[in-house]
Amino acid sequence: MTGPRYTRLISSLPASVPFIGPETLERERDRAFTARLGANENGFGPSPHAVAAMAAEAGAIWKYGDSTSLKLREALGRFHQRPADTIVIGEGVDGLLGNLVRLLIEPGDAVVTSDGAYPTFNFHVTGFGGVLHKVPYHDDREDPQALLQKAREVDAKLIYLANPDNPMGSWHEAGVIEDMIAQLPEGVLLVLDEAYVEMAPEAAVPTVAVDDPRVIRMRTFSKHYGLAGARVGYAMAAAELIAQFEKVRNHFGVNRVAQAGALAALNDTTWSVYMTRLISGARTRIAQIAQENGLQPLPSATNFVAIDCGADGAFARAVLEALAEEDVFVRMPAVAPMDRCIRVSCAPADELDRFAAALPVALRRARQR
């Protein structure tokens, strides 16, 4: 008896996964983390109105969700001043990135991203047989002109740019992104990952025409809105592109209770303003902790702060591992020279207190190695 006949593409793919989750790490070390600061989750949690809406909808969990997520799309349409048919909801940005890559990329097609940018996007590109071309970060920021230049060189179908950036927390002003869009070669789509944009300065949010066929923007309820476990992301683009998602998406894939939670979270604009302040305060606190330990925090437009540990990737890795020994979970960039940093998520004071207590211990231990 032989097994199934996989596609040639599947047979050629590695078994690697983009991220090892914190639960898996905890099992491997056989001990829980007491500060969960590595996954850019938002420990402040969602709006109480979102919590209440989810509790109210829980009794209807026996029903499939609305496959069109229409109420949520209409609310997002009002929020962003665009028609609902220019928005699609998915199981997080991860799910939507997979759908998008599937729409555009067949084996051999070229895709451009930054070396060290979001691994899950790369996972999808490779998973559909695309060829990744990476350009370096410049001064800890993704480099729009280098991305454009590479896209021209390789005739890319897709460019990935996160603004603000993960893992560095850096950002570009709107004008820089708008200039980049103006220079996009014909037939190149820019996927603008704005997962962190609600926590960025207003000036970092570019203006893109609702019907611009050259750009798709990714947004999420996982970060600012504190609903990572709910799995609700959305994409905004010209209606013609959004309509293509119907051909490939998992139509009933979004949790019904999550739909209700996201809608309530979006509508609670008071909480949103409050969250902006909480995040800003936590960023300041993380930066202070870094400075108190003689380390350099990088400016951040996100709900995390990259901290320059002042040496190479091996040293930052040693700090990260020593923090884990103190039960503090953080991550770090994968590529030099950004890998001189560790990346610490914003969180409530008690978790940051634990980070503050652990960091000097971790640094001492890392320096002794």
Next chain:
Amino acid sequence: MTGPRYTRLISSLPASVPFIGPETLERERDRAFTARLGANENGFGPSPHAVAAMAAEAGAIWKYGDSTSLKLREALGRFHQRPADTIVIGEGVDGLLGNLVRLLIEPGDAVVTSDGAYPTFNFHVTGFGGVLHKVPYHDDREDPQALLQKAREVDAKLIYLANPDNPMGSWHEAGVIEDMIAQLPEGVLLVLDEAYVEMAPEAAVPTVAVDDPRVIRMRTFSKHYGLAGARVGYAMAAAELIAQFEKVRNHFGVNRVAQAGALAALNDTTWSVYMTRLISGARTRIAQIAQENGLQPLPSATNFVAIDCGADGAFARAVLEALAEEDVFVRMPAVAPMDRCIRVSCAPADELDRFAAALPVALRRARQR
């Protein structure tokens, strides 16, 4: 400015979607249904332990779920007496069917199913460029020998069989399925969709070796467990096949609260027995309502009953439409001769009362057309 360059496959696909959901239908008619009996949901709802577990986990919704769903897989492993690495969790069976098709099917590959079987499976096959070969139902049941014969003819990579069947509610005894598996040609994978199996007679559940490379079984928490809106399905197959899902799935795609709910639902075996009785009682009630109206209910191993309306598809469609005018939502098979039936989901007594009141009205109106 031109739009993005889609793949050749995507450009060739129709814009059709497998199902129009009840919320969309309600908006189109500008009126809510008072009996939601068309989507094979389970209005009895989930175990109270599942509800409690979800409420308890709601406070952790800011965390991503465990990307490996390990606790749930381990519990399923104990339940099914198989290792956790022979089980994968996904965003409903729909999501897992999409993943599976992606693993096996590239443009031009042959797939065999029954004409009138699950449309979402067909959606995925077409979506990955597969060529669907359909064989007719035989006596309102899927026809294992015809499926095998067609698979040999067209060198299929994949055969789809639902046992029990949707939309007819019919089933095969375990021996019939086991015989079919024994006769599978080399390199043909049987996807055995067992979404309704918990509500079927024990005798309908085939024995398949844990490491049998020829079969993958699909199960769900949407039907028997009453958690359709949560989006938790699972697949069971040889570890080597299950491992392939890591290459393509949305790793953090399952809602964290839903993971907790599914785990608690699985563990509440008392509720599960109770649910079997509730479903059985509702099936009997639906059959009685049919008979009181001079219609023939078909035997069912699922949480729905197909009712033979005694004439052709046009008549059954007229009954369905007249039921909708009475605010009762049901569906019907798409293909003759099964389309002589309407398909009515099990539900609590008050909803079935509404169906009982609406059916004679609907029949009268359909006969007058």
